[in-house]
Amino acid sequence: MSKVFCPMVYHSIYVRRTAYGSHSLSPCTLADQSTPTSDKIDFINDKHLIDIRKEFSSGGRPTACRSCWDDETHGRTSARQQHIDRDIIPSDESLILTNIDYNTLPLCNAKCVICDSTFSSMWATANGESSRIIDLVKNKYDHLDGLELSSIKRVYFNGGEPLLTNEHVELLQRVNNISELDILYNTNGSCYPSEQALNLWKQAKSVTLFFSIDGTGDRFEETRTPLKWKQVSENIKKINLIKNIRIGCTYTIGRHNVYDLQDTVDWFEKLPNFDLEEFYVHYVDTNHSLSFNNASDTEKLEFANELSKFSKFTKWHQRILSSIED
């Protein structure tokens, strides 16, 4: 097997706060995280990151990156391959940090069916687990302390709901050369960006908001309780008219919403400034009860039949079909 390369392991970090003063980290949101620690982050010398890099350098396929190997084994385009194709992250091994996958505090105003208390304070409250989140928020600490941010060229915010608090603005204010920065968000669409954010975004190289929408109207509200479609759809329409902001849709598909995909595609297609190339579909985590893994053979056939309508979406169509067949 030939040697593989991933730009993320040499240029990117994802830090997740696990409790007050401690965090775990990995090169990207998909790779396995390190054991939680309260040590200051050292991008170059961190043992978990070094182990992953060493394995790549010696021609191996680190088990921490199983998500990508799994996709590639099944003929799907992995995140690793997408990063190489997009060519935004440098393709060398210089260990200059240029990308941050930034995990905001797990504060969220929704209890989405596909999410859990790790990422949503609303789920944590519902499950009687809010003390961990209260502790994190009350004792907010600089989990990026120790990272050299002067060469950052791309920040990808996820959460929690990243636009619910000012945390994303605080990070953007710390980054030099915002004019060279590509900024991306995964947002549930319920929070219209603040004036401060809009002003910062005007200075950036590019801004892309990916809206997590898995159905429209009542179907949206059933999957993303207690968000309201009227408010979310109005926000998206308004943001779609802002010149320097590109929007996308990230639809998370599972047993519950295969038949809502067409309506959602149609809704986005009607927006005046929307490129269907920016409509992405991801599948629900395979351990989740709504995953295709838990569908019967008959359901799987019906789902595959419905999804055959979407063959023009070459970026994800095959990937989703093969996730049904697995």
Ligand code: SF4
């Ligand atoms: S999980 Fe994939 S994208 Fe992430 S570091 Fe590993 S190979 Fe790269």
